[in-house]
Amino acid sequence: MKSRSPLVNRIAIVVCAVVLTSIVSMTTTLTVSKSIEGNATAINLAGALRMGAFRLLSHVASPEGSKAGESSIQDLASQYELSLEDDKLTRAIPATEDHQLAKQYQSISMYWKQSLRPRLESHPQGAPISAEMLAVTENYVESVNQMVSMLERRTEARIGLLHLIQIISLAFSILIIIALFVDLRNRVLKPLRKLVSIAIAVGEQDFSRKANLQGSDELAQLGSAFDQMSSELALTYYDLEERARSKTEELEKSHAALQLLHTASRNLFSNHDLCSGAVPMLQELEQLLGIGPILLYLHDKESTEPVQAVTTASAERPFYCRDHHCNACLVTSEVYDERPIEEHDGRRLLLPIRTPSGLLGTLEVWYPADKGLSDTARRLLETLSDQLATAIFLERQITEQQQLTLAEERTVIARELHDSLAQSLSYLKMQVARMRRLNIEGDQKIPHDAILEELSTGLNSAYRQLRELLATFRLKLDTPDLATALRKTIEEFSERLGKSVGLKYNLPPQALSPNEEIHTLQIVREGLANAVKHADATEIFVEILFESPQVKAKIRDNGRGLPQDGQPVNHYGLIIMQDRARTLGGQVAVQNHEKGGVEVILTFVPKSRHLIPTETSST
Known part of the structure; x- marks a missing residue:
C-alpha cells in the first residue's frame, strides 16, 4: 500500500518546478550562446578585410613592390581571398540564402572576385592609382563595413534574447520560492515552533x-x-x-x-613508619567501602615466606609491633569475629605490591561474600597498592642510602686516622724504641736531648693533627658541603691572623666526593696554618677553581717565603700535604711567588668529573 506524505509531496512539487525552470533557462541560454559562438572572431576577421583591401591597393601603387623577394600581387590577392573564405568567418554567416547577412556576404565575395581582384592584378606595378580604382576599393570597403555592422547587430540581438530568458527564469524562481516560504511558514515553521517549545518544556522537566x-x-x-x-x-x-x-x-x-x-x-611519604602511617588510612578506607580487614605482607630476600607488616584488625598485639603504647590495630574479640574472614563467609582479594624492579609485597583485602566488591572499589585498592609500593620502595632506598653514606663516612675517618695520626704515632713508637736501645747499649754518641726533642716535635705534630681532624670532622658533620666548611675555616684563620683572609670559590655543586672534600679541606688548612705560623704573612688569599677537567686550590701569602735550599727541615706538614695530593691522584707545588711570599698549588682531577657540567668553567 502506497503511503501518502503531503509535506514531502509539496516539497517535491516545488523542487521539480525549480529544477524545470532551471533546465529550461540553462537549455535556452546554452542554445543562444552556442548561436553567437565565434561572432567576435568573425567581426575581427571582417574588420581585418577592410584594412587588407587598402593594403593591397597600397602594394600595387608602390614602386618597391616589384623588387626581388617581394610577393606578387597575385599571391597577396590569393592570401586575401583565403581570409575572405575563412571558416571562422563563414560559420558566423547564416546558412539560409535569403538572410540579409548571407546576401551581403555573397555580394562582397562576388564584388571581390569580379571587380576588385581583376583590377588589382591588371594594374601596372608602381603606376598611380586612378580615381576609378580608388572608388571600386572604397565601395568594397563600404560593403564590408555593412557586413560588420550586421554581424554586431545580430550578436547584440542574441545577447538581448539571452538576458530576457534569464530575467524570465529569475522571475519564475522568485515566485516559486515565495510560494514555498509561505507554505513552509504556515505548515512547517509554526508546527515546528510548537514542537520546539514542547522539547524545551521537557528539558525543564515539564511533561504537561x-x-x-x-x-x-x-x-x-x-x-x-x-x-x-x-x-x-x-x-x-x-x-x-x-x-x-x-x-x-x-x-x-x-x-x-x-x-x-x-x-x-x-x-606515607612523610612518615617513615609504615605501620603508623598506613593503619589509620586503611581503617578509614574499610569504613568507606564496607570491607576489611586489610593485611599487608612484605617479601624479604632473607625469608622464604612473606612477613606480615600491617593489619587493621587484631585481637592481640602483633609480634612485629614496636610501639606498645599504640592500639591502632587492636579491636575487641566481638568486633574481630564479625569481620568477613574465611571462617565467617568472607572472600579475599590479593593485590601485588610491585615496582618495575620486582615484587615488594602483597596486600590482602577481605570483603563480604554477599555484597561483593565493586569495580570502583577494586580500582581504588589497586591505586592504594601502587602508592604502598612507591612508599615501601622509597623507604628501602632511603635506608640503603643512609647505610652507604655511613659506611663511606667511616671509611673516610679511618683513612684520615691512618694517613695522619697513625703515622705520627708510628714515628713516636720508633723513637721510643730507639731510646730504649740507646739505654740498653749504653751508646752516648747520640744525646738523649735530641731524641727527646724529636719526640716532643712528633707529639706536638700528632696533637696538632688530632685537633685538625677533630675540627675537620666537626665542620663536615655540621655543614652540607665543602664551600660552607671552607668559609668557616676562613673565618677561623682570619681571627688567628687578625685580618680577613680572601676566598674565591667556583666549584660546581657535588663536584667532589666526601673523601676528596676532606683531603682538599685538610690541605687548605695546612697551607693556612703554615702561612699564619711560619711565614709572618699579613695577607692571605685562597682560590678554589674548576678548570675543566681539573680542580685547582691555591693558598698564597705575602710572607717571607721559603729558604733558598727548599722546604724547612723536619717540616712534616708539607710531607702530609704531598701524601694527601697523591691520594687524590694529583700533586702539590710549594714555591715562592714572584711578588713575594709562598704559593701552595694543589691540582687534581675529581673521580666524579663526569658529573661536572662543562659549561661551569668560568673563573
Whole structure:
C-alpha cells in the first residue's frame, strides 16, 4: 500500500518546478550562446578585410613592390581571398540564402572576385592609382563595413534574447520560492515552533504540554509522537532520577576514598613508619567501602615466606609491633569475629605490591561474600597498592642510602686516622724504641736531648693533627658541603691572623666526593696554618677553581717565603700535604711567588668529573 506524505509531496512539487525552470533557462541560454559562438572572431576577421583591401591597393601603387623577394600581387590577392573564405568567418554567416547577412556576404565575395581582384592584378606595378580604382576599393570597403555592422547587430540581438530568458527564469524562481516560504511558514515553521517549545518544556522537566497538531502530514504525526513521548518520559523520569541518586552516592563515596588516598599518600611519604602511617588510612578506607580487614605482607630476600607488616584488625598485639603504647590495630574479640574472614563467609582479594624492579609485597583485602566488591572499589585498592609500593620502595632506598653514606663516612675517618695520626704515632713508637736501645747499649754518641726533642716535635705534630681532624670532622658533620666548611675555616684563620683572609670559590655543586672534600679541606688548612705560623704573612688569599677537567686550590701569602735550599727541615706538614695530593691522584707545588711570599698549588682531577657540567668553567 502506497503511503501518502503531503509535506514531502509539496516539497517535491516545488523542487521539480525549480529544477524545470532551471533546465529550461540553462537549455535556452546554452542554445543562444552556442548561436553567437565565434561572432567576435568573425567581426575581427571582417574588420581585418577592410584594412587588407587598402593594403593591397597600397602594394600595387608602390614602386618597391616589384623588387626581388617581394610577393606578387597575385599571391597577396590569393592570401586575401583565403581570409575572405575563412571558416571562422563563414560559420558566423547564416546558412539560409535569403538572410540579409548571407546576401551581403555573397555580394562582397562576388564584388571581390569580379571587380576588385581583376583590377588589382591588371594594374601596372608602381603606376598611380586612378580615381576609378580608388572608388571600386572604397565601395568594397563600404560593403564590408555593412557586413560588420550586421554581424554586431545580430550578436547584440542574441545577447538581448539571452538576458530576457534569464530575467524570465529569475522571475519564475522568485515566485516559486515565495510560494514555498509561505507554505513552509504556515505548515512547517509554526508546527515546528510548537514542537520546539514542547522539547524545551521537557528539558525543564515539564511533561504537561501537548502539541495537539491537526492534519495527516509528517509534522502532525511527529506532534502525536511528541505527545506520546512526553507521557512516557513522565513515567520514566522518576526511575532515572532514582538511579542518578544512587550513582551520585557511589561517586561521592569514590570521591571521599580518593581524598583519603591523597591524604594517605602524603602521610606515607612523610612518615617513615609504615605501620603508623598506613593503619589509620586503611581503617578509614574499610569504613568507606564496607570491607576489611586489610593485611599487608612484605617479601624479604632473607625469608622464604612473606612477613606480615600491617593489619587493621587484631585481637592481640602483633609480634612485629614496636610501639606498645599504640592500639591502632587492636579491636575487641566481638568486633574481630564479625569481620568477613574465611571462617565467617568472607572472600579475599590479593593485590601485588610491585615496582618495575620486582615484587615488594602483597596486600590482602577481605570483603563480604554477599555484597561483593565493586569495580570502583577494586580500582581504588589497586591505586592504594601502587602508592604502598612507591612508599615501601622509597623507604628501602632511603635506608640503603643512609647505610652507604655511613659506611663511606667511616671509611673516610679511618683513612684520615691512618694517613695522619697513625703515622705520627708510628714515628713516636720508633723513637721510643730507639731510646730504649740507646739505654740498653749504653751508646752516648747520640744525646738523649735530641731524641727527646724529636719526640716532643712528633707529639706536638700528632696533637696538632688530632685537633685538625677533630675540627675537620666537626665542620663536615655540621655543614652540607665543602664551600660552607671552607668559609668557616676562613673565618677561623682570619681571627688567628687578625685580618680577613680572601676566598674565591667556583666549584660546581657535588663536584667532589666526601673523601676528596676532606683531603682538599685538610690541605687548605695546612697551607693556612703554615702561612699564619711560619711565614709572618699579613695577607692571605685562597682560590678554589674548576678548570675543566681539573680542580685547582691555591693558598698564597705575602710572607717571607721559603729558604733558598727548599722546604724547612723536619717540616712534616708539607710531607702530609704531598701524601694527601697523591691520594687524590694529583700533586702539590710549594714555591715562592714572584711578588713575594709562598704559593701552595694543589691540582687534581675529581673521580666524579663526569658529573661536572662543562659549561661551569668560568673563573
